Amino acid sequence: MSSDALDTAVDLDAIVDRSFIGDVGIGGGAELLAFVNGVHAGEPDLDAARAALVSAVGVDGLIEAAATVAVFNGLVRVADGTGIQLDDGLRAYSEADRARLGLDKFAGAANTTGTANSGTVDSIGDMFG
Secondary structure (H helix, E strand, O other), rough: OOHHHHHOOOHHHHHHOOOOOOOOOOOOOHHHHHHHHHHOOOOOOOOOOOHHHHHHHHHHHHHHHHHHHHHHHHHHHHHHHHOOOHHHHHHHHHHHHHHHOOOOHHHHHHHHHHOOOOOOOOOOHHHHH
């Protein structure tokens, strides 16, 4: 929704494809993906990803990226723990993207959509190895 509001085309497939390398439609996108993947996968080259991100977006950009990763992890845990579900409008708006990206296969998807999922996937790592 934020990319729509900014009239910017963003490649959402990159968020579920850890092997994706390249332009996702935002400045420093490749470096941001490497950083996020490093954080979530516990990559040993996280220091290199941090350095590359600083080169691409500066120290303030690294801090914003780290804060965003932390906030989203916290929000997802709170939403899953409390059972917060998508409202009808957002559920309908995001249906095609969720299906295309395979997001409803995640174990926690039922908490978000309010429907039983067919998922056996616990994480992006499980989904893409």
